[in-house]
Amino acid sequence: MDFPTIDAYVGNTPMVRVQRLLGESSNTLLLKLEGNNPAGSVKDRPALAMIESAEARGDIAPGDRLIEATSGNTGIALAMVAAIKGYSLTLIMPDNSTAERKASMAAYGAKLILVSKEQGMEGARDLALKMQANGEGKVLDQFGNLDNPEAHYRTTGPEIWQQSHGRISHFVSSMGTTGTIMGCSRYLKEQNPEVEIIGLQPEDGASIPGIRRWPEAYLPAIYDANRVDRIVSMSQNRAEQVMRALAREEGIFCGVSSGGAVAAALELSQSVENAVIVAIICDRGDRYLSSGLFDTAAL
Numbered sequence: 001m002d003f004p005t006i007d008a009y010v011g012n013t014p015m016v017r018v019q020r021l022l023g024e025s026s027n028t029l030l031l032k033l034e035g036n037n038p039a040g041s042v043k044d045r046p047a048l049a050m051i052e053s054a055e056a057r058g059d060i061a062p063g064d065r066l067i068e069a070t071s072g073n074t075g076i077a078l079a080m081v082a083a084i085k086g087y088s089l090t091l092i093m094p095d096n097s098t099a100e101r102k103a104s105m106a107a108y109g110a111k112l113i114l115v116s117k118e119q120g121m122e123g124a125r126d127l128a129l130k131m132q133a134n135g136e137g138k139v140l141d142q143f144g145n146l147d148n149p150e151a152h153y154r155t156t157g158p159e160i161w162q163q164s165h166g167r168i169s170h171f172v173s174s175m176g177t178t179g180t181i182m183g184c185s186r187y188l189k190e191q192n193p194e195v196e197i198i199g200l201q202p203e204d205g206a207s208i209p210g211i212r213r214w215p216e217a218y219l220p221a222i223y224d225a226n227r228v229d230r231i232v233s234m235s236q237n238r239a240e241q242v243m244r245a246l247a248r249e250e251g252i253f254c255g256v257s258s259g260g261a262v263a264a265a266l267e268l269s270q271s272v273e274n275a276v277i278v279a280i281i282c283d284r285g286d287r288y289l290s291s292g293l294f295d296t297a298a299l
Contacts (some may be wrong), residue, residue, distance in 0.1 A: 019298070073210060174258070197228050
C-alpha cells in the first residue's frame, strides 16, 4: 500500500454555511475554510504549485536555496513545502508581523530576515530581488508567478463550483498577491459568466494583515483588473468586528482579512436576493492571538 505524504492533503477544504450572521435572508452565505490546509492557509495551494512547477521546468532542484518576500501565510506555506521537499528557504518579511507567524516559519526551518514596518512588503520584495541578483538564492515571486493563480484555477475554483452545486452567484475574496481571486475568477467565469467577482482591499490607512492597496509600481504582475467586477474598500474596525463575531457566533476562528471578506459579503447580501455568496476564509485565527484582537477587552 502506498501511503500519502502531507502535501497530498493540500486543498479539498470544507465549505460551510453561515448560520446566524446573515439573519433573515433569502440568500445563502458559504465560507471556504482554507485554514484547514496542512500549514493553515489558502497559501498552501500556490506554495506547493510554485515549487512543484519550478521543479518540473528544471528551474530548481532539492538542495537549492529559495527566497521569498511574505507578510506571513505564503512564507509559512513555503516553509512547509520546502521542508517536505528538501529546500533551504529564506523569508523576508516586515517586522510588525505577528509572533505566531514568525515562530511558525522558524519551526519549519526557514531563515527569517526582517525589514522595518516602514519598508513594508515593498521593501521586502526589493530585498528578495537584490539577494537573487547577488546569487544568494532563487526567488519564486508569488506576485509575478503565474503558477500562483493557476493553482486556484486548478483546485480552489473547481472545488467551490462543485461544493456550491454550481449555484454560486457571487464570489468574495481579499486581495493580497491577488492569486486567489485571479484563479478563481477565471474558473468560475468559465462555468458561468454571470458570477460576480468582488475583491477586497483595505481602506486608506487601514492595516489588515495579508491584503494591500498596492502602489502602482508594486501592483502584482499576475493581477488582471478585468477579472474583478467590483472592488470593496474595507475598514480595519469592521473587518476585526466581523472576525470576532465569526468566532463567537459561528464557531469559525479566522484572521482579519477573512473577517473583512465576510463583512463585504454581509453588506452585499443587503442588496441582492436568492443569491449564493461564497467568501474565502483564508487562514486561522490562532495566527493573531498575540495581537490582542481576540482579547475580552477588544469585544
